[in-house]
Amino acid sequence: MDVFRALKRFFWQDKRFLLGSVIGLAIATALGLVYPLLLKTLIDDMIIPGKYGGVTGLAFGAVGIIVVKACFQYVHGFSGSRVGNRLAYRLRNSSYEKLQQLSFTYYDSARTGDLMSRLTADIEGIRNFIGFGLAQLLNTFFLLLFGFAMMFFVDWKLTLMVMVTVPVIGFIAIRFEQNIHPVFRSIRAAVSRLTVSVQENITGVRTVKSFAREPFELKKFAKGNEDYRDNHLGLARVWAKYFPLIEFIANLSVAILLLAGGWRVIQGSLTLGELVALNGMLGMVVAPLWGLGFQINNYTQSKASGERLLELLNQHVSIKNADHALVLEEEAIKGHIRYDDVSFRYANRNNQPSALIGFQLDVPPGSVVGMLGGTGSGKTSAVSLLLRAYDVGEGAITIDGVDVRHIELESLRRHIAIVFQESFLFSTTIKENISYGIPDASMEEIEEAARLAQADGFIRELPLGYETIVGERGMGLSGGQKQRIAIARALLRKPKVLILDDATSALDMETEHLIQQSIRQVMTGRTVFVIAHRISSLRHADEVIVLDRGRIVQRGVHDKLIRQPGLYRETYRIQYADRPEELGAEQDAQASGMERRVTG
Numbered sequence: 001m002d003v004f005r006a007l008k009r010f011f012w013q014d015k016r017f018l019l020g021s022v023i024g025l026a027i028a029t030a031l032g033l034v035y036p037l038l039l040k041t042l043i044d045d046m047i048i049p050g051k052y053g054g055v056t057g058l059a060f061g062a063v064g065i066i067v068v069k070a071c072f073q074y075v076h077g078f079s080g081s082r083v084g085n086r087l088a089y090r091l092r093n094s095s096y097e098k099l100q101q102l103s104f105t106y107y108d109s110a111r112t113g114d115l116m117s118r119l120t121a122d123i124e125g126i127r128n129f130i131g132f133g134l135a136q137l138l139n140t141f142f143l144l145l146f147g148f149a150m151m152f153f154v155d156w157k158l159t160l161m162v163m164v165t166v167p168v169i170g171f172i173a174i175r176f177e178q179n180i181h182p183v184f185r186s187i188r189a190a191v192s193r194l195t196v197s198v199q200e201n202i203t204g205v206r207t208v209k210s211f212a213r214e215p216f217e218l219k220k221f222a223k224g225n226e227d228y229r230d231n232h233l234g235l236a237r238v239w240a241k242y243f244p245l246i247e248f249i250a251n252l253s254v255a256i257l258l259l260a261g262g263w264r265v266i267q268g269s270l271t272l273g274e275l276v277a278l279n280g281m282l283g284m285v286v287a288p289l290w291g292l293g294f295q296i297n298n299y300t301q302s303k304a305s306g307e308r309l310l311e312l313l314n315q316h317v318s319i320k321n322a323d324h325a326l327v328l329e330e331e332a333i334k335g336h337i338r339y340d341d342v343s344f345r346y347a348n349r350n351n352q353p354s355a356l357i358g359f360q361l362d363v364p365p366g367s368v369v370g371m372l373g374g375t376g377s378g379k380t381s382a383v384s385l386l387l388r389a390y391d392v393g394e395g396a397i398t399i400d401g402v403d404v405r406h407i408e409l410e411s412l413r414r415h416i417a418i419v420f421q422e423s424f425l426f427s428t429t430i431k432e433n434i435s436y437g438i439p440d441a442s443m444e445e446i447e448e449a450a451r452l453a454q455a456d457g458f459i460r461e462l463p464l465g466y467e468t469i470v471g472e473r474g475m476g477l478s479g480g481q482k483q484r485i486a487i488a489r490a491l492l493r494k495p496k497v498l499i500l501d502d503a504t505s506a507l508d509m510e511t512e513h514l515i516q517q518s519i520r521q522v523m524t525g526r527t528v529f530v531i532a533h534r535i536s537s538l539r540h541a542d543e544v545i546v547l548d549r550g551r552i553v554q555r556g557v558h559d560k561l562i563r564q565p566g567l568y569r570e571t572y573r574i575q576y577a578d579r580p581e582e583l584g585a586e587q588d589a590q591a592s593g594m595e596r597r598v599t600g
């Protein structure tokens, strides 16, 4: 019950409904137990003595009981669904809120399908148990209590005889629970694996098809499906082992009653009505014992679901606000960024070299920093640390002298806009995608941002213009179009710091050049980080950092770097190799100290 104790905060405020559900069912059940007593009265007091006058009254009494019983059943159903649905609602909200709080580190290893199944199937399992299963489990207990109390009242000796089977059934039920719980846990895990595989297959369907890997995917799915089936077969095996045992022992008690009770009726120490009543009551008590397996199932299943949800809800949030964190005010922030001897290693890469080592950088407000380096050299990691996607391992990053760890997260991220390598668009209109960071932006502001990002033109050519729905539910856009929408989204925020992480890689050089000009115009006096593999994206930077395996190996302006041997010059040579005249002219210009713009 520890799991449910831990989940108490989600349903305890509705304890009245929980109680209503339990008490409603308990009273309805207790009323059901009155029928055998009515039968006893009918046989012993009316049929055998031949006094038929009371039969009508008895029938009306039975109808009355049916009506009251139905009312209490309604209370059970109504209260149960209230508590269950409210609990599920709160759990969904809290889990979703937790998903928003969890940091990048968590998502580095989380699987979408698994999270989806926690938020749907697992919550559903808990809703069913708290809403109905719990009341039914308690009802079985009440039924045993009231049932045997009434049987005691009719004939205690006979009742004691049939009761010997109850501890045996109880013992088997407990063993059953112990055996079935791990099976349920693995069923839930198998469902989650299956969901992950379907979700990944759908998301990556283009890759699957273009590599003609459908047979492989089918095989992979079949493996998961087999796993799921085998788990269910395992469940069926446990059922098959315990169910007949419980049924046999339950029926044994009926046989004991018929044998001993029949003998006593013949002897005259028990009336026929009493035997019929005892038989009826025993049937009522034994029936839920058969169902005990189902209820235990329900309980263990929802316990397994609860464990999975608690695992998510109790997940440690590694990046959060420090006590008395400083709120960065729009007017006060200058944007002076410093990396002081920063080293960093990803939590899931303990045995591997650090992503950044001794990273030192001073970025005065209003400057443009370029970053170049091979794949995996640490460029994205360096900028991710600035917005606290992760916290530095050693050293510190400061903005205007304040350690980013002491700045309120929301205000830190409000002033930094990042355009990622892969632009993500939500399944909504282009307009809403651009205004994602500033939901109340005016149409003019949105259009202006799109113009700056060279996106306005193609957006207007779409049949529904800015109202066109894109993303999963909408129409597809080219990589370059998506990048431009993502850049417009960032520019609309007029951030103090703009980070372009290979954000123009899908654009032709001319468009890229136009966007660079816009950015220079919008970001005057503000700080820009440009991560790129193209020299044309970096050549106007105030300082270019060249990274290799997490270390800064070169730094300086374009003019200086093309004269030094190293990655920058190599990249420059490769990219301009097919235009030796430009390379030559460039070098001549350098020699004569002239400035010449290369647009590529």
Ligand SMILES: Nc1ncnc2c1ncn2[C@@H]1O[C@H](COP(=O)(O)OP(=O)(O)OP(=O)(O)O)[C@@H](O)[C@H]1O
Pocket: 108, 346, 348, 349, 355, 373, 374, 375, 376, 377, 378, 379, 380, 381, 382, 421
């Ligand atoms: N989320 C992550 N979890 C674990 N390791 C990571 C993660 N992101 C990056 N790494 C590793 O950290 C190192 C630096 O990666 P980073 O993404 O910073 O490189 P990069 O220079 O931006 O590369 P690219 O140009 O390919 O984007 C690499 O070894 C990479 O495998």
